[in-house]
Amino acid sequence: MDINAVKSSYKIxxxxxxxxxxxITTVGRKRAIGHINSRQGKVLEVGVGTGLSLKHYKPHLQITGIDVSPHMLAKARKKVAKRGLSHVKDIQEMDARxxxxxDNHFDTVVAMYLVSVVPDPELVVAEMTRVCKPGGEVLIVNHFAREKGALSVVEKAFAPFANKIGWHSDFSIHRILGEDDLSVQGQSKLPPLGMFTFLRMEKQGGNARLN
Ligand SMILES: C[S@@+](CC[C@H](N)C(=O)[O-])C[C@H]1O[C@@H](n2cnc3c(N)ncnc32)[C@H](O)[C@@H]1O
Structure with a gap:
């Protein structure tokens, strides 16, 4: 899916x-934000979309949101203004690639339901890693392709329609696990039917900073 297809799709x-x-994706969003709320500092939400997550962040955090779709962002900005979400410091139109x-700026960098939508997911994870502080966390909530079973057949059947539906139904988790500076800290399946995964990774070098 190219970036213009992404923008057209999210305009609709x-x-x-x-x-x-x-x-239908509330559970994953709440799970990730529950974890982020136990942390401190600056948070970057990549692909913030219509800002469904924003009201769930605790006020001790400073949130920045970016997205490539002006139509999705307009909805997010409206929510921030309507609810007076003062912990949301910045919402910007920006390509995550x-x-x-x-560099090394955010304590937590999160992407929810994004990596199977972007044209170059490897590049996005590299960028998420770059802007994350050493010792900080890179978090991903997404649907990843199943290796086997009836649902894997359904996922493959929908794959050719990626440009129309706005995401890749057969996206493999291995595409985003190649970043040398990240180590996987946890991976949990989420309802419904374990369809989504919450992946926690840490950027190396946290201790080196203290020396
Ligand atoms: C499925 S929506 C998820 C929105 C939000 N994270 C949520 O939990 O509801 C995917 C979002 O990723 C955005 N997106 C896709 N490609 C992008 C890119 N290259 N840079 C920034 N945002 C992108 C889309 O515009 C869309 O808002």
Whole structure:
């Protein structure tokens, strides 16, 4: 899927997203944010979309959100203004493959339901790693392809329609596990039917900073 297809797709999704895909993916969002709320500091949410997550972050955190779709972001900005979410410091239109953000800056970098949507997921994870502080966490919530079983057949059947539905149904987790600076800390399956995964990774070098 190229970036123009992503933008076109999310222009169509934006008005209905919260009541459709957004509604069935609440569990993963709450699980990741529950974890982030136990942490401190600056959080970057990559592919923040319509901002469904924003009201769930605790006020001790400083949240930055980026997304490539102006239509999804317009919804997010509306939520921030309507609810007075003062912990949301910055919402920017930006391509996650080339972030205009400093190195080693955020304590936590999270992408929910993004990696199977972007054209170059490896590049996005490399960028997430770059902007994360050493010892910080890179978190991913996503659907990953099953290796076998009836649902794996369904996933493969939907794969050719990626440009229409806006995500790759047969996306392999191995595409995002190649970053040398990240070590996997945990991987849990989420309902419904273990369809989604919450993946926790840590950026190396946290102790080196203290020496
Ligand atoms: C399925 S939505 C998920 C939105 C949000 N994370 C959530 O939990 O509801 C995927 C989002 O990724 C965004 N996206 C896709 N490619 C992107 C890119 N290269 N850079 C930034 N955002 C991107 C889309 O515009 C869309 O808002």
């Amino acid at each position: 999704w934006a008005p209905v997203y919260d009541k459709t895909f957004g509604a 080339a972030m205009k953000l400093p």
